[in-house]
Amino acid sequence: MPENRYEKGPRPGQDRYVAPPEKVKVGAIDAIAEDEAPSSLWGDAWREMRSRPLFWVALTIITAALFVSFFPGLVATQEPRNCDLGESLLPPGPDHFFGTTKDGCDIYSRVIFGARASVTVGVLATAFVVILGGAIGAVAGYVGGWVDTILSRLTDIFFALPFVLAAIVILSLLPDRNSFAVALVLASFGWTSIARITRGSVLSVKNNEFVTAAKALGMGKIGILLKHALPNAAAPIIVYATVALGTFVVAEATLTFLGIGLPPGVVSWGGDLSNGQQSIRQAPEVLIYPGAALALTVLGFIMMGDVVRDALDPKARKR
Amino acid sequence: MLWYIGRRLLQVIPVFFGATLLVYGMVFLRPGDPVAALGGDRGLPPVVEAQIREQFHLNEPFIMQYLYFLKGIFTLDLGPDFTGQPVMDTVVNAFPVTFQLSIMALAIETVFGIGFGLVAGMRKGKFFDSTVLVWSLLLIAVPTFVMGFVMQIVLGVQLDWLPVTAGRNPDFESLLMPAMVLAGVSMAYILRLTRTSVAETLTADHVRTARAKGLSGGQVTTRHVLRNSLIPVVTFIGADLGNLMAGSIVTEGIFNINGVGGTLFESIVRGENVTVVAITTILVVVYIAANLIVDLLYAVLDPRIRYA
Numbered sequence: 001m002p003e004n005r006y007e008k009g010p011r012p013g014q015d016r017y018v019a020p021p022e023k024v025k026v027g028a029i030d031a032i033a034e035d036e037a038p039s040s041l042w043g044d045a046w047r048e049m050r051s052r053p054l055f056w057v058a059l060t061i062i063t064a065a066l067f068v069s070f071f072p073g074l075v076a077t078q079e080p081r082n083c084d085l086g087e088s089l090l091p092p093g094p095d096h097f098f099g100t101t102k103d104g105c106d107i108y109s110r111v112i113f114g115a116r117a118s119v120t121v122g123v124l125a126t127a128f129v130v131i132l133g134g135a136i137g138a139v140a141g142y143v144g145g146w147v148d149t150i151l152s153r154l155t156d157i158f159f160a161l162p163f164v165l166a167a168i169v170i171l172s173l174l175p176d177r178n179s180f181a182v183a184l185v186l187a188s189f190g191w192t193s194i195a196r197i198t199r200g201s202v203l204s205v206k207n208n209e210f211v212t213a214a215k216a217l218g219m220g221k222i223g224i225l226l227k228h229a230l231p232n233a234a235a236p237i238i239v240y241a242t243v244a245l246g247t248f249v250v251a252e253a254t255l256t257f258l259g260i261g262l263p264p265g266v267v268s269w270g271g272d273l274s275n276g277q278q279s280i281r282q283a284p285e286v287l288i289y290p291g292a293a294l295a296l297t298v299l300g301f302i303m304m305g306d307v308v309r310d311a312l313d314p315k316a317r318k319r
Numbered sequence: 320m321l322w323y324i325g326r327r328l329l330q331v332i333p334v335f336f337g338a339t340l341l342v343y344g345m346v347f348l349r350p351g352d353p354v355a356a357l358g359g360d361r362g363l364p365p366v367v368e369a370q371i372r373e374q375f376h377l378n379e380p381f382i383m384q385y386l387y388f389l390k391g392i393f394t395l396d397l398g399p400d401f402t403g404q405p406v407m408d409t410v411v412n413a414f415p416v417t418f419q420l421s422i423m424a425l426a427i428e429t430v431f432g433i434g435f436g437l438v439a440g441m442r443k444g445k446f447f448d449s450t451v452l453v454w455s456l457l458l459i460a461v462p463t464f465v466m467g468f469v470m471q472i473v474l475g476v477q478l479d480w481l482p483v484t485a486g487r488n489p490d491f492e493s494l495l496m497p498a499m500v501l502a503g504v505s506m507a508y509i510l511r512l513t514r515t516s517v518a519e520t521l522t523a524d525h526v527r528t529a530r531a532k533g534l535s536g537g538q539v540t541t542r543h544v545l546r547n548s549l550i551p552v553v554t555f556i557g558a559d560l561g562n563l564m565a566g567s568i569v570t571e572g573i574f575n576i577n578g579v580g581g582t583l584f585e586s587i588v589r590g591e592n593v594t595v596v597a598i599t600t601i602l603v604v605v606y607i608a609a610n611l612i613v614d615l616l617y618a619v620l621d622p623r624i625r626y627a
Contacts, residue, residue: 162565299460
């Protein structure tokens with residue numbers, strides 16, 4: 001080391017400094033590159049998430065909710081509509097783990113079968129919101145000019161409308177409501193935040209050098225949008241969408257509770273909570289179990305969104 | 320400053336017209352004929368029906384009806400509804416109690432949200448912080464109406480501390496529980512925002528300088544940390560006033576309060592379109608105004624922001 005202490009500039013015959021081969025252990029460098037995977041945003045995030053217990057709790061809840069909504073028959077003890085008025089308001093016991101409702105339905109089985117409605121509406125609404133909001137935000141940010149002005153004002157207008165109120169008005173328009181329709185209505189007023197996020201991300205990427213390079217190489221507008229602009233927006237959208245899924249589940253339950261969400265024939269937590277309201281004094285457990293199932297599912301998604309956000313944000317990582 | 324306010328007001332105009340037109344269109348498209356429903360099973364005599372349609376401009380095209388509505392809004396005279404009650408009276412009667420409820424909720428969520436958020440942010444990663452964070456997640460996850468039931472059962476029925484429902488002309492005490500329920504979710508968001516913001520500000524250079532020049536812990540917290548951390552929080556609180564008033568649909572239903580929520584829901588069911596749109600318009604205006612005030616508050620909170 002000491003002999004080339006002052007050797008800063010290029011050596012004779014070279015236009016830049018190159019370390020002599022005997023001083024650099026080339027093999028060692030190659031070994032590092034082979035052993036360690038390239039540090040990418042998602043790779044770092046994954047490593048960060050794995051180490052947090054909250055991630056595993058959230059993952060367990062979400063997996064359980066999904067499993068139960070796909071295969072309710074495997075977990076439930078009886079058919080949700082198989083009710084016996086003679087067994088009205090039984091306390092929890094071996095036949096009915098959570099007791100029975102006023103109509104003599106098994107609360108446990110109804111809670112299990114109710115998951116499907118909530119999860120379906122939540123997943124569908126989130127998918128619609130990501131597609132609709134993503135498309136509007138991407139176009140507004142990428143095209144710019146008067147298109148941006150119009151789309152941004154449109155976003156402001158929808159953002160200013162009270163969400164629950166708009167959903168009530170639209171849903172009361174529909175004679176025939178199912179999970180798909182409810183999800184569509186929720187999405188048609190819930191897309192504004194995703195649109196703003198996407199627009200912001202696209203704007204911040206638009207003038208980067210790699211986009212200019214892609215243009216120079218002859219890449220089309222749509223290609224640039226899909227390959228360069230949208231991946232940049234993916235992280236904030238995923239974080240927002242995870243939390244939004246939770247809030248859509250709440251919104252569906254609220255609307256069904258108010259009597260304008262899913263029709264009474266569908267087994268859903270919101271509907272069961274609405275029915276259970278009459279028994280609030282005699283048997284609070286009629287409300288507690290579907291309420292707890294609802295809260296737990298939402299908690300799972302919100303916690304997941306939280307963990308993912310922390311993992312994707314390098315500033316939050318060092319605690 | 321005046322120039323800035325003027326420009327902001329200009330931006331408000333398209334939002335105002337867009338939102339009212341959208342709501343008016345949605346309500347207009349509703350199936351069912353409120354006039355036919357007035358007569359019940361026997362139906363109205365054709366002459367009376369025609370006269371009612373004439374009176375409410377129901378024969379005219381959509382855009383004309385919307386213009387009549389705008390005229391009504393700007394002259395503060397929306398005419399009678401289908402039962403003969405002036406729409407303006409219904410609207411004016413509905414707002415005071417909801418406004419009181421929303422302000423109470425806003426006060427609760429601001430005080431507790433910022434308070435807990437500040438302490439949690441100062442002790443990031445410690446036990447208090449983790450506990451508060453888990454509680455805030457629970458508050459967000461439990462839907463408002465479930466929270467309402469739980470509080471009714473626990474605080475109202477079992478402990479008998481607060482009235483279970485509010486009813487007509489509610490006083491402060493009977494509005495306390497609904498306000499707490501209404502504030503719940505927003506409080507959790509304010510708490511989390513404050514916590515993140517405070518934790519970030521604590522690492523800023525100016526806070527270290529303040530400590531280095533010998534300010535006491537309390538002075539650093541109130542003058543330098545809190546003031547700088549509040550901008551995102553204030554943004555949220557401003558946007559939330561409108562949400563609270565609209566969100567009261569559910570809360571008012573649970574606690575039997577006769578405010579905007581109840582009136583709105585009833586009007587939707589009865590097909591009183593003008594009432595629905597009038598209330599929505601006021602909600603949108605409140606929302607826009609609150610956001611404008613928030614933008615102006617930025618300059619007070621952060622001396623770096625100036626509106627030229």
